[in-house]
Amino acid sequence: xxxxxxxxxxxxxxxxxxxxxxxxxxxxxxxxxxxxxxxxxxxxxxxxxxxxxxxxxxxxxxxxxxxxxxxxxxxxxxxxxxxxxxxxxxxxxxxxxxxxxxxxxxxxxxxxxxxxxxxxxxxxxxxxxxxxxxxxxxxxxxxxxxxxxxxxxxxxxxxxxxxxxxxxxxxxxxxxxxxxxxxxxxxxxxxxxxxxxxxxxxxxxxxxxx
Numbered sequence: 001x002x003x004x005x006x007x008x009x010x011x012x013x014x015x016x017x018x019x020x021x022x023x024x025x026x027x028x029x030x031x032x033x034x035x036x037x038x039x040x041x042x043x044x045x046x047x048x049x050x051x052x053x054x055x056x057x058x059x060x061x062x063x064x065x066x067x068x069x070x071x072x073x074x075x076x077x078x079x080x081x082x083x084x085x086x087x088x089x090x091x092x093x094x095x096x097x098x099x100x101x102x103x104x105x106x107x108x109x110x111x112x113x114x115x116x117x118x119x120x121x122x123x124x125x126x127x128x129x130x131x132x133x134x135x136x137x138x139x140x141x142x143x144x145x146x147x148x149x150x151x152x153x154x155x156x157x158x159x160x161x162x163x164x165x166x167x168x169x170x171x172x173x174x175x176x177x178x179x180x181x182x183x184x185x186x187x188x189x190x191x192x193x194x195x196x197x198x199x200x201x202x203x204x205x206x207x208x209x210x
Contacts, residue, residue: 089194095138
């Protein structure tokens with residue numbers, strides 16, 4: 001049991017530590033990051049399983065990624081509704097927290113159900129994948145908080161499409177490592193965009209001030 005818990009949660013905590021410390025200019029309150037992680041790990045996963053229960057076969061395969069991204073968004077609404085979102089970087093941090101919370105619990109369940117080898121493979125691959133997908137939704141909420149987009153729905157759909165592509169790859173074994181690299185790249189790009197936007201905000205503030 002302990003080894004499955006470690007494999008489920010240790011990679012997530014490392015990724016969360018890394019991403020959180022990239023938000024150097026205005027770090028998010030740790031309590032909201034933790035709440036987002038825990039909500040997604042407990043509530044979002046439970047809600048996803050409930051919504052997916054009536055689905056079977058191809059319908060489950062197609063709709064599960066969109067259902068899961070939808071339920072992970074509820075975790076993002078905790079900091080969003082408390083006005084903790086004010087840009088892209090906030091969306092990335094909270095998106096990563098929600099994605100990792102979901103992935104950790106899911107990996108724990110898969111490990112207990114299918115054994116050590118499955119737990120190890122998922123520990124290496126899925127935390128990055130879920131982080132990247134839900135960060136897209138988080139960025140949508142960050143942009144909406146700035147008035148730069150009217151709706152988060154396109155970002156949520158895009159996250160679901162990336163998730164579906166990942167599931168297809170994992171199921172067929174085709175381009176799995178390529179898509180893993182793509183997930184890393186998505187996360188890297190979103191972090192860089194968020195960091196650049198924060199710097200621009202500081203520069204604009206200094207210009208207005210003086």
